[in-house]
Amino acid sequence: MLIQNLTLIGVGLIGGSLARALKQAEQCGHIIGCGRNVENLQTAVRLGVIDAYETELDQAVANADVVVVATPLGAMDATLQAIAPALKTSAIVTDVGSAKQSVAQAAYRHLSQHLQNMVPAHPIAGAEQSGVLAAKVDLFQQRRVIITPLAETSDAAKHTITRMWQLTGAEVIDLPIDYHDQVLAATSHLPHMLAYALVDLLASMETGEDIFRFAAGGFKDFTRIASSDPTMWHDICVANRNALVVMLKRFQQHLAKLTTDIEQQHDGEFKALFQRAKTARDQFNLP
Amino acid sequence: MLIQNLTLIGVGLIGGSLARALKQAEQCGHIIGCGRNVENLQTAVRLGVIDAYETELDQAVANADVVVVATPLGAMDATLQAIAPALKTSAIVTDVGSAKQSVAQAAYRHLSQHLQNMVPAHPIAGAEQSGVLAAKVDLFQQRRVIITPLAETSDAAKHTITRMWQLTGAEVIDLPIDYHDQVLAATSHLPHMLAYALVDLLASMETGEDIFRFAAGGFKDFTRIASSDPTMWHDICVANRNALVVMLKRFQQHLAKLTTDIEQQHDGEFKALFQRAKTARDQFNLP
Numbered sequence: 329m330l331i332q333n334l335t336l337i338g339v340g341l342i343g344g345s346l347a348r349a350l351k352q353a354e355q356c357g358h359i360i361g362c363g364r365n366v367e368n369l370q371t372a373v374r375l376g377v378i379d380a381y382e383t384e385l386d387q388a389v390a391n392a393d394v395v396v397v398a399t400p401l402g403a404m405d406a407t408l409q410a411i412a413p414a415l416k417t418s419a420i421v422t423d424v425g426s427a428k429q430s431v432a433q434a435a436y437r438h439l440s441q442h443l444q445n446m447v448p449a450h451p452i453a454g455a456e457q458s459g460v461l462a463a464k465v466d467l468f469q470q471r472r473v474i475i476t477p478l479a480e481t482s483d484a485a486k487h488t489i490t491r492m493w494q495l496t497g498a499e500v501i502d503l504p505i506d507y508h509d510q511v512l513a514a515t516s517h518l519p520h521m522l523a524y525a526l527v528d529l530l531a532s533m534e535t536g537e538d539i540f541r542f543a544a545g546g547f548k549d550f551t552r553i554a555s556s557d558p559t560m561w562h563d564i565c566v567a568n569r570n571a572l573v574v575m576l577k578r579f580q581q582h583l584a585k586l587t588t589d590i591e592q593q594h595d596g597e598f599k600a601l602f603q604r605a606k607t608a609r610d611q612f613n614l615p
Numbered sequence: 616m617l618i619q620n621l622t623l624i625g626v627g628l629i630g631g632s633l634a635r636a637l638k639q640a641e642q643c644g645h646i647i648g649c650g651r652n653v654e655n656l657q658t659a660v661r662l663g664v665i666d667a668y669e670t671e672l673d674q675a676v677a678n679a680d681v682v683v684v685a686t687p688l689g690a691m692d693a694t695l696q697a698i699a700p701a702l703k704t705s706a707i708v709t710d711v712g713s714a715k716q717s718v719a720q721a722a723y724r725h726l727s728q729h730l731q732n733m734v735p736a737h738p739i740a741g742a743e744q745s746g747v748l749a750a751k752v753d754l755f756q757q758r759r760v761i762i763t764p765l766a767e768t769s770d771a772a773k774h775t776i777t778r779m780w781q782l783t784g785a786e787v788i789d790l791p792i793d794y795h796d797q798v799l800a801a802t803s804h805l806p807h808m809l810a811y812a813l814v815d816l817l818a819s820m821e822t823g824e825d826i827f828r829f830a831a832g833g834f835k836d837f838t839r840i841a842s843s844d845p846t847m848w849h850d851i852c853v854a855n856r857n858a859l860v861v862m863l864k865r866f867q868q869h870l871a872k873l874t875t876d877i878e879q880q881h882d883g884e885f886k887a888l889f890q891r892a893k894t895a896r897d898q899f900n901l902p
Contacts, residue, residue: 452831472829507822514817515830519837521873522809524892529869530801531895535794540899542759543802544739546840550806553833554896558889565877565885576874580867582816586808587863590852598852602845605811608818609841612827 330355330491335392337362337385337407339372342424342451343398344463347377349496352465362388363399372460386414394488397423402563404431408438415442420485422447422492426512427568428476428505435478443480447489450474450508451498452516458557469497476505506571513571518579520561521572523554617642617778622679624649624672624694626659629711629738630685631750634664636783639752649675650686659747673701681775684710689850691718695725702729707772709734709779713799714855715763715792722765730767734776737761737795738785739803745844756784763792793858800858805866807848808859810841 334350336343339361350356361369361378362385369381382388389395389411397407404425415421421439425431428448435446453471473493477486490500503511530539565572589597621637623630626648637643648656648665649672656668669675676682676698684694691712702708708726712718715735722733740758760780764773777787790798817826852859876884 452829454831454833471831474829511822511826511829514820514822514826515834519813519834521877522813522870523837524889525870525873526806526809526866527892527896528888529866531891533801535798535801539798539801540895542739542761542798543899544741544758546741546843547802547806549836549839550810551896552836554892556833556889556893558886558893561889562882562886566882569877569880573874573878576870576877579813579816580870580874583809583812583863583867583870586812587860587867590808590856590863591860593856595849595853599845599849601815602811602843602848604818605814605841606843606845608827609814609838612830 329357330488330495331394332357333360333391333393334358335360335362335389335395336378337388337395337397337411338399338403339363339369339378339381339460340398341454341458341460341462341467343396344372344377344460345453345465345467346396346398346424346451346496348463348465349468350492351376353495355492355495360388360392368460375460375463377460377463385410389414389419390416392416392419394492395419395421397421397425400560400563401425401427401430401567402559404567405434405437408434412438412442417442418445420445420447420488422449422489424449424451425567426450426516426564427571428508429571430567432476432478432505443478444482445485446478447481447485448476448478448505449489449493450476450512451493453498458560466497468493471498473498473500474503474508475500476503476508509568509571510574513568513575517564517568517572518575520553520556520564521576522579523551524561527551527554616644617775617782618681619644620647620678620680621645622647622649622676622682623665624675624682624684624698625686625690626650626656626665626668626747627685628741628745628747628749628754630683631659631664631747632740632752632754633683633685633711633738633783635750635752636755637779638663640782642779642782647675647679655747662747662750664747664750672697676706677701677703679703679706681779682706682708684708684712687847687850688712688714688717688854689846691854692721692724695721699725699729704729705732707732707734707775709736709776711736711738712854713737713803713851714858715795716858717854719763719765719792730765731769732772733765734768734772735763735765735792736776736780737763737799738780740785745847753784755780758785760785760787761790761795762787763790763795796855796858797861800855800862804851804855804859805862807840807843807851808863809866810838811848814838814841
């Protein structure tokens with residue numbers, strides 16, 4: 329058995345799906361859930377996602393071999409601070425946050441005695457739904473999980489977390505922290521900003537509700553991520569502010585050039601851009 | 616039978632799907648296809664999408680009761696010019712273009728003797744695929760078709776085209792030409808520009824191909840429309856240039872404000888934007 333006692337802090341879509349997958353793999357002895365919402369924790373026990381729950385962080389982690397912090401990023405700092413004194417020396421701590429520099433900083437602040445067992449990680453999966461009711465045993469099948477070790481992280485701790493995620497069906501990849509945050513700002517955080525900004529702009533227009541009546545399938549696909557949890561995305565913007573702002577500004581420059589090309593009838597220019605984009609997207613075989 | 620002789624100019628996804636739906640409804644006697652690519656026309660005959668084909672526009676429309684122009688927008692002007700002398704006086708002409716002001720202008724240029732029988736229309740359906748092989752009998756089921764009549768369009772002609780589209784399972788709505796072009800610039804043309812610009816920017820980054828490896832489901836949905844046909848979208852940008860540039864500039868302002876809010880730590884501001892966008896999108900019940 330890979331993990332005897334696992335404590336899951338934050339029993340939502342990601343944490344709940346991880347717990348389900350580990351239980352199915354029979355590689356986890358006992359899972360304690362912890363969170364602020366007792367009703368949610370009771371639901372998770374009833375669904376069989378976790379075996380038991382605690383509402384106090386120090387009690388929840390006291391016996392843990394692995395602690396998975398699956399809270400929103402905004403709660404990361406306070407969570408690491410609260411668990412630090414209660415951790416066993418051997419306990420491995422990992423997380424699932426969508427930005428890693430801020431998690432590393434919180435670890436250096438609060439887990440300075442524990443850095444060899446700290447393994448920041450990010451499963452690239454999710455959905456517009458959230459909550460334990462949305463948790464699925466196969467959420468991570470054929471998805472990627474990025475591990476961004478600290479300089480201090482031991483090979484043994486990294487190996488355990490790598491194995492844990494492989495058990496869910498995911499491919500696990502190591503990346504440097506800064507590189508992770510830049511890549512995710514580009515492929516995930518920026519697109520969410522564009523979708524949110526577009527829907528908000530259209531909803532604010534003088535045409536009002538009418539405008540959505542004429543939206544086709546492309547618009548629905550394009551804006552699906554604008555139904556994501558605003559609090560989670562607030563936290564991501566705060567946690568990855570610098571890399572995201574860099575990408576937002578690069579995109580604005582790119583869009584300004586495209587706008588100028590359309591306005592000034594540089595028709596060959598924007599047609600070439602469309603062709604490059606189609607080629608890139610088709611080439612990478614995104615379905 | 617609603618239409619005895621129908622001529623379809625441009626036998627691709629939209630035209631082919633319309634032909635299939637009309638045949639299934641048994642409300643169309645004979646369908647002649649016309650286009651530049653003989654092989655494509657032969658395929659369409661073999662698939663039973665059309666009954667016969669012509670390669671010369673004047674011969675193709677000579678006997679038509681209804682002419683559907685389903686070419687890319689860039690071919691609209693030349694097509695209307697070519698068919699004008701050959702049309703029967705009673706022939707109704709309609710199109711499927713994604714922008715309507717430019718079609719109306721072409722009609723005023725070339726069909727001035729025929730305006731009472733000109734019915735500009737736009738089925739809001741489509742896909743990243745194109746060509747007659749992608750044509751589906753149910754493409755327009757539960758979709759909307761917008762008709763933008765000219766001041767001169769007769770009620771009888773409008774009624775025939777409305778019935779034609781209703782037979783495909785679509786809901787047919789009348790809108791003024793300018794309003795159509797503004798709404799589509801916002802809900803369709805602008806999102807395509809954002810998706811194209813995003814994919815092109817990412818493909819040009821120093822991280823190169825690597826970046827697409829870490830794209831999650833949200834990115835795939837978001838950028839699906841960047842796989843659309845570059846020529847078609849070039850034509851749409853040219854045809855709806857003014858309305859599109861207005862929307863691009865409005866979006867740039869909105870995005871600049873969001874960027875400033877993130878950069879300057881106005882965290883309540885951008886969280887409120889995310890919340891408004893989520894509420895709007897959820898409220899309009901887009902799946």
